[in-house]
Amino acid sequence: SQQGEEDPQALSIQEGENATMNCSYKTSINNLQWYRQNSGRGLVHLILIRSNEREKHSGRLRVTLDTSKKSSSLLITASRAADTASYFCATVYTGANSKLTFGKGITLSVRP
Amino acid sequence: DADVTQTPRNRITKTGKRIMLECSQTKGHDRMYWYRQDPGLGLRLIYYSFDVKDINKGEISDGYSVSRQAQAKFSLSLESAIPNQTALYFCATSRAGGTNEKLFFGSGTQLSVL
Numbered sequence: 001s002q003q004g005e006e007d008p009q010a011l012s013i014q015e016g017e018n019a020t021m022n023c024s025y026k027t028s029i030n031n032l033q034w035y036r037q038n039s040g041r042g043l044v045h046l047i048l049i050r051s052n053e054r055e056k057h058s059g060r061l062r063v064t065l066d067t068s069k070k071s072s073s074l075l076i077t078a079s080r081a082a083d084t085a086s087y088f089c090a091t092v093y094t095g096a097n098s099k100l101t102f103g104k105g106i107t108l109s110v111r112p
Numbered sequence: 113d114a115d116v117t118q119t120p121r122n123r124i125t126k127t128g129k130r131i132m133l134e135c136s137q138t139k140g141h142d143r144m145y146w147y148r149q150d151p152g153l154g155l156r157l158i159y160y161s162f163d164v165k166d167i168n169k170g171e172i173s174d175g176y177s178v179s180r181q182a183q184a185k186f187s188l189s190l191e192s193a194i195p196n197q198t199a200l201y202f203c204a205t206s207r208a209g210g211t212n213e214k215l216f217f218g219s220g221t222q223l224s225v226l
Contacts, residue, residue, distance in 0.1 A: 031211065033214060040200070040222075041219055042218050042219045043215070044217070048214055088154065088155070090215075092212075099160065099170070102147075105154055
């Protein structure tokens with residue numbers, strides 16, 4: 001399976017702290033996406049970064065992509081209790097006909 | 113109203129039964145997908161369809177079949193349900209037109225096979 005792998009599997013931080021989550025993948029990609037899932041609900045798209053981009057921002061989210069290391073990181077700044085959720089990276093591999101392959105996810109807990 | 117609607121939200125069935133999970137969307141997207149989620153395994157692609165006449169197997173299609181009845185409707189069937197098909201099932205959609213499209217997910221169907 002060509003899943004991305006997120007690291008760490010679980011993260012617990014205090015409200016106001018920054019949360020950094022990492023994703024590594026195996027082969028060349030067209031893009032990498034991050035999704036969020038609140039407990040038992042559908043996934044919601046957060047941000048997409050193309051293979052020719054190195055960094056993107058969206059509100060309190062910052063995503064970086066290092067294609068030489070086949071890795072990405074998602075930074076959530078000034079975390080809030082409402083950021084508690086599972087976060088997934090997903091990749092569109094080159095030649096994969098637009099299909100997304102998901103990692104196993106990171107569980108983020110933000111303590112009030 | 114939800115853009116991607118899955119029915120039912122929860123289903124309990126017995127081994128050997130045939131069941132159908134339904135998905136409808138109002139987003140006007142051509143592409144539709146079925147994923148299953150198991151604890152600790154992330155999401156795995158079962159089937160996908162890029163238009164009404166296009167059906168493709170994903171990485172775990174054995175034991176499943178699909179029907180794309182219209183642009184807006186994509187159904188997943190379990191011909192003879194078995195306990196290891198107990199999982200959370202998601203339908204998703206995306207626009208056509210390239211590789212840089214994001215997915216829109218339904219709220220999921222929790223299926224339990226006893």
